Amino acid sequence: MERHYFDYAASTPVDKRVEKAMRPYWSKTFGNPGSLHSFGQDASGAVFKAREKIAELINCHYEEIVFTGSATEANNLALCGIVKAARKRGINMPKIIVSDIEHKSVLGSCCPMEYEGVEVVYLPVFKSGVVDLKRLEKELDNRTILVSIMYANNEIGTIEPVEEVSEIVRKYRKNNFYPLIHTDAVQAFNYLDCDVKRLGVDLMTLSSQKIYGPKGIGLLYIKDKLIKENLIFPIIKGGEQENKMRGGTENVPGIIGFAKAAELVYKDREIEVKRLKKLQNYFISQAKNISQEAGLNGDSKNRIPNNINMHFPAEDLLIKLDLEGFATSTGSACSARAYKASHVLKAIKLSKEKAERSIRITMGKPTTKKEIDKLLKALKKVIKK
Numbered sequence: 110m111e112r113h114y115f116d117y118a119a120s121t122p123v124d125k126r127v128e129k130a131m132r133p134y135w136s137k138t139f140g141n142p143g144s145l146h147s148f149g150q151d152a153s154g155a156v157f158k159a160r161e162k163i164a165e166l167i168n169c170h171y172e173e174i175v176f177t178g179s180a181t182e183a184n185n186l187a188l189c190g191i192v193k194a195a196r197k198r199g200i201n202m203p204k205i206i207v208s209d210i211e212h213k214s215v216l217g218s219c220c221p222m223e224y225e226g227v228e229v230v231y232l233p234v235f236k237s238g239v240v241d242l243k244r245l246e247k248e249l250d251n252r253t254i255l256v257s258i259m260y261a262n263n264e265i266g267t268i269e270p271v272e273e274v275s276e277i278v279r280k281y282r283k284n285n286f287y288p289l290i291h292t293d294a295v296q297a298f299n300y301l302d303c304d305v306k307r308l309g310v311d312l313m314t315l316s317s318q319k320i321y322g323p324k325g326i327g328l329l330y331i332k333d334k335l336i337k338e339n340l341i342f343p344i345i346k347g348g349e350q351e352n353k354m355r356g357g358t359e360n361v362p363g364i365i366g367f368a369k370a371a372e373l374v375y376k377d378r379e380i381e382v383k384r385l386k387k388l389q390n391y392f393i394s395q396a397k398n399i400s401q402e403a404g405l406n407g408d409s410k411n412r413i414p415n416n417i418n419m420h421f422p423a424e425d426l427l428i429k430l431d432l433e434g435f436a437t438s439t440g441s442a443c444s445a446r447a448y449k450a451s452h453v454l455k456a457i458k459l460s461k462e463k464a465e466r467s468i469r470i471t472m473g474k475p476t477t478k479k480e481i482d483k484l485l486k487a488l489k490k491v492i493k494k
């Protein structure tokens with residue numbers, strides 16, 4: 110049976126050019142970047158260049174990039190690392206503000222902290238999935254050390270107003286360090302400019318596996334001031350790698366692949382955004398023709414171009430489509446096996462019935478109109494069955 114992949118928000122295939130760039134770093138240039146001999150120096154030189162490349166793309170200094178083992182780890186470092194440092198500074202009852210629709214790696218970092226005396230405020234979102242900024246303004250107080258709002262949601266693709274969030278927080282904090290601003294830009298990077306200065310953020314999470322790079326590598330941008338002023342502490346301790354922010358030997362092939370993938374995204378971004386936007390609009394209009402009861406979840410315009418999340422009048426759509434050879438999803442891959450209604454669909458106040466009959470279709474570089482037509486045909490078949 111022909112198989113078709115529509116789950117690019119979960120993971121992307123490694124670009125052939127990325128694979129090629131990584132090739133020398135498995136067994137030829139294999140040294141430990143921390144070693145002083147020439148083998149080590151060859152590896153550390155390559156890591157340095159990759160770090161510089163990514164820094165240039167997101168408009169920061171290379172020392173502000175901390176490579177991690179995943180975006181999950183980067184989000185944990187951002188949230189737990191900031192809280193840990195705040196405690197050391199004598200802030201015993203810190204408050205952090207996140208949106209209701211953050212990825213589980215942000216929400217999961219918050220949950221244990223609540224048991225340890227951290228107040229966590231979960232900001233509501235509108236039906237569009239956009240965070241309530243008025244509520245953010247109201248919640249900011251002198252105990253608030255961090256605001257973490259994602260740039261693009263992984264389930265419904267809503268683009269959050271990160272620049273406005275930064276403006277509000279900066280206006281409130283004046284010349285103080287706190288509150289700091291973090292954004293999880295994992296789903297945004299393929300389609301939106303992630304210049305940290307324009308966004309006004311102090312911390313930003315990215316992932317390689319979502320941008321046609323290898324798995325097992327993510328990063329956290331940390332503004333230099335935070336490191337210099339001890340406003341963040343590492344959560345993985347060991348050697349002094351990554352500006353002392355993350356112990357452990359660097360994943361050299363992963364870092365090389367990540368940088369190459371990021372470079373390619375920047376090259377192809379504009380064309381890819383236009384191409385996917387067309388496919389997205391086409392799919393949504395055609396899907397509504399299949400059934401009058403079909404509806405889009407989240408915002409139709411303020412949305413990254415690869416994401417389609419819709420409810421249909423049929424149950425078990427994911428399984429039925431999979432049996433037809435089409436891989437879609439119901440939400441984020443990390444909670445797909447939990448069989449729980451999505452916290453994101455709940456947050457946008459979709460009824461339980463519609464939430465349970467929703468699927469997420471995410472497109473990527475290999476997706477074609479022909480493939481979309483095949484998916485629409487299969488969808489029609491399984492819905493009318």
Ligand code: PLP
Pocket residue numbers: 118119179180181182184212214259261262263293295296316318327441442443
């Ligand atoms: N943040 C967002 C928005 C995501 O979509 C994901 C993965 O789906 C992550 C964080 C975590 O990425 P990883 O599982 O690679 O650590």
